[in-house]
Amino acid sequence: MQAPELAVSRWFNTPTPITLAALRGRVVMLHAFQMLCPGCVAHGTPQAQRAHALFRDSDLAVIGLHTVFEHHAAMTPVSLEAFIHEYRLSFPIGVDQAAESGPIPVTMARYEMRGTPTAILIGRDGRIRHHGFGQEDDMALGAIIGTLLAERAP
Amino acid sequence: MQAPELAVSRWFNTPTPITLAALRGRVVMLHAFQMLCPGCVAHGTPQAQRAHALFRDSDLAVIGLHTVFEHHAAMTPVSLEAFIHEYRLSFPIGVDQAAESGPIPVTMARYEMRGTPTAILIGRDGRIRHHGFGQEDDMALGAIIGTLLAERAP
Amino acid sequence: MQAPELAVSRWFNTPTPITLAALRGRVVMLHAFQMLCPGCVAHGTPQAQRAHALFRDSDLAVIGLHTVFEHHAAMTPVSLEAFIHEYRLSFPIGVDQAAESGPIPVTMARYEMRGTPTAILIGRDGRIRHHGFGQEDDMALGAIIGTLLAERAP
């Protein structure tokens, strides 16, 4: 399945907005999280940071997506900014755009994510190659990334 | 040194406000934290929750204190309430009262805490018996608690 | 229950044999283990080493007991000596004396241990105050040690 475009209302850690269209030809790891989700803070977000560091010189782009679908008043961009600062996160992070109605933000709905953390891997051809909910094994994730990086751009 | 009284602007997880005066005769573990402090979330706060569970049937009272001294707009009581919910914290937690001037809240200043997490242990006689900043070893903390619980009330 | 005396065929990390009788008045932590028991290597034995370091200046004596009750040919004193060296264990360790018949060594049988690791805490009066099989929580163990150290010698 072709990966839907991101809908982001605000970016952190990037001078310009990021689109999947512009990343075509590269491998993308999308890390959807909420700053007050314990499984994200303990596992998913540090894992995304590790992937960002490990594959820094490769064609992998690690992108965070703050998909707030609960406790909206508690996880505002102001709080997220402090979270990013305190946890020393250095990969680009976008705030998933609030829906016109309902608690689920736009990108989260487009990808039919079940919750946070969610890890999505997109191949050089822009197609979704992995969609995982919950704790991901480092070695398994590394193997998928290695496989996707080994593919030729279309 | 006699433990100064708490100055709390709002309580969670307790039907009535808590004072050290009323706890005299019991041992008190004071866990000062900030919800966006990584060392608190990874170590200090889970440790306080474990102590609360382990010594539930003893004379130990575990009390959390949200001592916000930075990123004030990011760690409001609304955010703290969601944090407490998401991390399933069940021990009483007070919001340290904001100072009339300056970023350091009142109780934090009274105890001359250096940052978060801080663990303070108060004996049955109301005196401070341990004041630790940073990550505390579980076994060492358990030993202090065991020693203080073994003392007779004055 | 009064703690039975140790039956040890060989000691490591001590210039002279150790007896519980000679330790009367002190608190004793007995760590029964096997060098090829995964739960010992991962949890119990490092915990005993931590207790040995933490309570070095106290009245606690940490004593290891190699209670081989399976794979006897694989866990000889020669192998144990290399294990102690490689894992940098510095507390005294005795080899539990082989029984005249049957696989269970003498001290293990006297204490009716169920397996390894087993942690036994003996008070200043020589009585067994805690007998735990399997993984012990650091904080709980610390609390028991703190309580026992707080007691007066008989």
Place this chain on the structure above:
Amino acid sequence: MQAPELAVSRWFNTPTPITLAALRGRVVMLHAFQMLCPGCVAHGTPQAQRAHALFRDSDLAVIGLHTVFEHHAAMTPVSLEAFIHEYRLSFPIGVDQAAESGPIPVTMARYEMRGTPTAILIGRDGRIRHHGFGQEDDMALGAIIGTLLAERAP
């Protein structure tokens, strides 16, 4: 560099001896360890077991190599067999052949390994593609394996 052939005096967990020659066309992960090496027991060996499970249905062959270069009397095949049993290791493990002189066994010398644990990855073409000494990061290892599996057999 072409991977030198294994020299093994005894195999566990395989009905027939294994040669790299027979594995040509597959990816091979060679995990060199010693049963009394703490870094192996805590990290390297469980990691090899995880790789064995994770890539069970792939073209990766995980092979253990017991490269005893110290404490030879403490790490005999009898001890190794108990170790394999207790740690529930299910991948094939060979005992590196003792040298005619000197403590370093034959395969360890052929690969010029610096110690244990050592992880070596061999591509489908039989060439060494990774040679790492010490603790390996799961994600990095997974990425190398994924990349090598993505290559076509020669």
